[in-house]
Amino acid sequence: MKTCKLCIRKNYSATCRVQLCQTVYIYRSEIWYTSLLATMRTVTASSLLLILGCSAVIAEPWFCHDLDCPKFTVTKKNDFYxxxxxxxxxxxxxxxxxxxxxxxxxxxxxxxxxxxxxxxxxxxxxxxxxxxxxxxxxxxxxxxxxxxxxxxxxxxxxxxxxxxxxxxxxxxxxxxxxxxxxxxxxxxxxxxxxxxxxxxxxxxxxxxxxxxxxxxxxxxxxxxxxxxxxxxxxxxxxxKKAAKEADKIAAVRSVLNKELSS
CATH class of the missing domain: 3.20.80.10 (Regulatory factor, effector binding domain)
Incomplete structure (x- = not known):
């Protein structure tokens, strides 16, 4: 199986070496990627960040004090929130x-x-x-x-x-x-x-x-x-209010197009 050229160009780590898809389906809160080079796989919105930017989900923030906490990814941050x-x-x-x-x-x-x-x-x-x-x-x-x-x-x-x-x-x-x-x-x-x-x-x-x-x-x-x-x-x-299905599709396509063209 060929390696995704985007992964090579971006020099992604082994964790991020996944096949980016040309077609995007969104069903409920899940993002489905269909690739010509790989079988269908499912990723959540937070996994999209991992694929595109290798952002890690915060596993144990200090304020969890070694207790199990729900996993999250910080996507934006300012002085207030x-x-x-x-x-x-x-x-x-x-x-x-x-x-x-x-x-x-x-x-x-x-x-x-x-x-x-x-x-x-x-x-x-x-x-x-x-x-x-x-x-x-x-x-x-x-x-x-x-x-x-x-x-x-x-x-x-x-x-x-x-x-x-x-x-x-x-x-x-x-x-x-x-x-x-x-x-x-x-x-x-x-x-x-x-x-x-x-x-x-x-x-x-x-x-x-x-x-x-x-x-x-x-x-x-x-x-x-x-x-x-x-x-x-x-x-x-x-x-945050849930985005409409059409808005979700447009947003994901925009991100993929930027990554593939860079």
Missing amino acids: ETRIYTRGKWASTRVSGYVYAASLTQGFYRLFDYIGGKNEPNVKLNMTAPVVTKVEHGDGPFCKSNFTVSFFVPFADQDDTPKPTSEDVYIHSTPSATFYVSQYGGYSMDDITVSKHANDLISKLKEDGMDFEEDFYFTAGYDAPFKLTGRHNEIWVM
Whole structure:
């Protein structure tokens, strides 16, 4: 089999020596490459970065503290936020309706902590992961309850065969690859004022930059135990709106054409 001339011209490493395709199909969040020189293979959006630029998915950022974390690739970064593409994966989640962020997060946390502690059908313990992610959907008014979805990432060892929760309040679900705009900050982040400030700051900046994002909700991500006093790491995630199929195809074709012509 011939070696892709682009790989030779770009002097890509062995990891990146894959066959680039002349035809691109996009189905849901997957990018399908069909090559005249290779059989069909599937890659996610983050894998596209690996192929074209040999960008590595961040496996263990320092703030994960040696715990399993969802894999992501940073594609852009400025002084205020960075753009990340997260790979697909399984999560354990629970929904809480309440007025106060901290109380709702705590309630959801302990439901999930019980799940990984053995409240599942095989009665097995799962390792703790990071971060604790909370989807925040505010109510329509100041006296309306907000909806909070608290989530633990399922450990890599349990992604394929995930224990079933025994509690009706906990459920397992898969998330597709998705792009998020992420801001980061330190200190404690358990009160509504702090969380809302950082979320609103990020949303305002995204609007200023003309970004297209989901405005009905955002996510908080906490990486540290309550007893950790210094070096704390918190994040706000805002999801980028999914591109239309035609836009995805045009974007991938543009990247491939630039690479092949350079």
